[in-house]
Amino acid sequence: MRLLLDMDGVIADxxxxxxxxxxxxxxxxxxxPLEERNTFFIVDQYPDDxxxxxxxxxxxxxxxxxxxxxGSIEAIRQLEEFHLELFICTSPLTNYxxxxxxxxxxxxxxxxxxxxxxxxxxxxxxVVRADFIIDDKPEIKGVEKPSWKHIIYDLPKNRSxxxxxxxxxxxxxxxMLSLGMIRIE
Amino acid sequence: MRLLLDMDGVIADxxxxxxxxxxxxxxxxxxxPLEERNTFFIVDQYPDDxxxxxxxxxxxxxxxxxxxxxGSIEAIRQLEEFHLELFICTSPLTNYxxxxxxxxxxxxxxxxxxxxxxxxxxxxxxVVRADFIIDDKPEIKGVEKPSWKHIIYDLPKNRSxxxxxxxxxxxxxxxMLSLGMIRIE
Numbered sequence: 001m002r003l004l005l006d007m008d009g010v011i012a013d014x015x016x017x018x019x020x021x022x023x024x025x026x027x028x029x030x031x032x033p034l035e036e037r038n039t040f041f042i043v044d045q046y047p048d049d050x051x052x053x054x055x056x057x058x059x060x061x062x063x064x065x066x067x068x069x070x071g072s073i074e075a076i077r078q079l080e081e082f083h084l085e086l087f088i089c090t091s092p093l094t095n096y097x098x099x100x101x102x103x104x105x106x107x108x109x110x111x112x113x114x115x116x117x118x119x120x121x122x123x124x125x126x127v128v129r130a131d132f133i134i135d136d137k138p139e140i141k142g143v144e145k146p147s148w149k150h151i152i153y154d155l156p157k158n159r160s161x162x163x164x165x166x167x168x169x170x171x172x173x174x175x176m177l178s179l180g181m182i183r184i185e
Numbered sequence: 186m187r188l189l190l191d192m193d194g195v196i197a198d199x200x201x202x203x204x205x206x207x208x209x210x211x212x213x214x215x216x217x218p219l220e221e222r223n224t225f226f227i228v229d230q231y232p233d234d235x236x237x238x239x240x241x242x243x244x245x246x247x248x249x250x251x252x253x254x255x256g257s258i259e260a261i262r263q264l265e266e267f268h269l270e271l272f273i274c275t276s277p278l279t280n281y282x283x284x285x286x287x288x289x290x291x292x293x294x295x296x297x298x299x300x301x302x303x304x305x306x307x308x309x310x311x312v313v314r315a316d317f318i319i320d321d322k323p324e325i326k327g328v329e330k331p332s333w334k335h336i337i338y339d340l341p342k343n344r345s346x347x348x349x350x351x352x353x354x355x356x357x358x359x360x361m362l363s364l365g366m367i368r369i370e
Binding site for chain 2: 002085096105116117121122123124129130147
């Protein structure tokens, strides 16, 4: 049983990190509270300030200083006990210059050096073979019909997607049990 | 038809790059000529100087300044005309700090921004679904029975492997025709 874990929005708290930078760097501008974020890409909800948004998320240190999604690291530590094959499957920004290395460093800091070898960095996740992927993107496209089943990591911004199973780091054990991903003996 | 291209030793001239640094930085030490390189990992052929070897290949700029393998870029440009699905599938060094970003920058410089989106960076290539991989490593191991057929990119260091088909950027068209990877209409 192989499980791919997306990074931004699933393990690393991209949305909270962005909002914190935005409010600090542009205190005079309106902001979208986390619960009201309803587009997958942040720029689409800041249509008049796309370049300012892009400047924040592609700046040196942005990815490196993201906080873990609450509960994610603890859940992954427990998941390791279930002997799933776990990989992190993450896509870089188009402006890749800072995020690529910072994602590696982040994984080493929060999950340890062993986990660096479990990073799969790819724009196209459909070519990676696995049984499941946990990802906050409503629809994952690429060149291939995916081998994995997509479980949505539940966030306000992806709730328009109504058909796929949902998970978060509070209910993960129940969801994984119900999908047959783990078994309690 | 999806083809994965390994990067070091197949597109980027890792061996020539190392040798040039080695001779410049350690002119007093013996060196292994390219034709006599017979271990997959360089350190194994410099057993008394492993740390010096590692210092070179993990230094800032090492990957960024590698030359393309002669003929590789031209061959890839021709390969694009055959409408194969092409991806670059490359593993970072364990000491990933410099190579990760530099590999992305290298691909952008030599193949263009479009190709950055075709990079799959992973320690485990067996989980990537494809029809073929061209890789200079004699045996590619990982968690999965690979879906791809392995074609060895011919280098002196991998000639002890006798069973797999071999290719280089001089004979690639003949080899690919004979394996049914391309067709001339």
